[in-house]
Amino acid sequence: MKARLAQIEQAARDAGFTDVRPLDMRALIFHPETRELCEQNLCGKYAHNWSCPPSCPRPSDMARRVTGYSTGILVQTRDKLIYENDLQAIEVLRNIHNRRFYLFAQSMRGIYGAILPMGSGECRICRRCTCPDDPCRHPDRRVSAMEAYGLFIGEVCEASGMCYQYHADDRLMGLVSCVLFP
Numbered sequence: 001m002k003a004r005l006a007q008i009e010q011a012a013r014d015a016g017f018t019d020v021r022p023l024d025m026r027a028l029i030f031h032p033e034t035r036e037l038c039e040q041n042l043c044g045k046y047a048h049n050w051s052c053p054p055s056c057p058r059p060s061d062m063a064r065r066v067t068g069y070s071t072g073i074l075v076q077t078r079d080k081l082i083y084e085n086d087l088q089a090i091e092v093l094r095n096i097h098n099r100r101f102y103l104f105a106q107s108m109r110g111i112y113g114a115i116l117p118m119g120s121g122e123c124r125i126c127r128r129c130t131c132p133d134d135p136c137r138h139p140d141r142r143v144s145a146m147e148a149y150g151l152f153i154g155e156v157c158e159a160s161g162m163c164y165q166y167h168a169d170d171r172l173m174g175l176v177s178c179v180l181f182p
């Protein structure tokens with residue numbers, strides 16, 4: 001098990017992530033109240049992306065589902081913003097992180113089979129999501145966000161020893177995703 005996790009960590013570093021940690025599986029606490037936050041639709045993706053609520057599994061379903069996974073890894077892409085609230089730079093960082101994460105998840109799926117990837121933000125595998133007009137183009141590759149499933153990222157990072165907090169003095173912004181392995 002340890003050797004396998006070490007190989008996975010190395011593969012994540014090779015994929016280019018800034019920080020890589022074994023995931024503390026006890027920190028996978030799926031909070032039902034996150035669903036209410038999504039329903040406020042502040043991001044505009046509620047019911048407009050197949051990876052987001054109401055289409056993705058509920059926190060209570062996820063709590064049952066993760067019992068089938070024995071280990072996991074947490075990955076982060078971190079970069080410095082030029083100025084506070086640099087939304088354009090955050091968007092670029094999200095695209096870099098997500099592309100990197102989709103490739104990493106695909107490669108882990110090829111090696112380890114039925115993995116469970118949880119991403120950052122809505123699924124961006126397609127240039128434009130087909131939701132709600134047509135079925136998902138890639139249901140086998142679709143990635144829902146950790147938050148969409150009900151996780152608090154700060155809670156998972158803290159338990160796993162990963163620095164995640166944003167500090168205005170250094171303007172280092174990080175985006176986090178994880179993969180669970182059977």
Ligand code: SF4
Nearest residue numbers: 050123126129136137
């Ligand atoms: S794979 Fe494409 S269609 Fe499916 S959720 Fe992702 S972006 Fe939408």
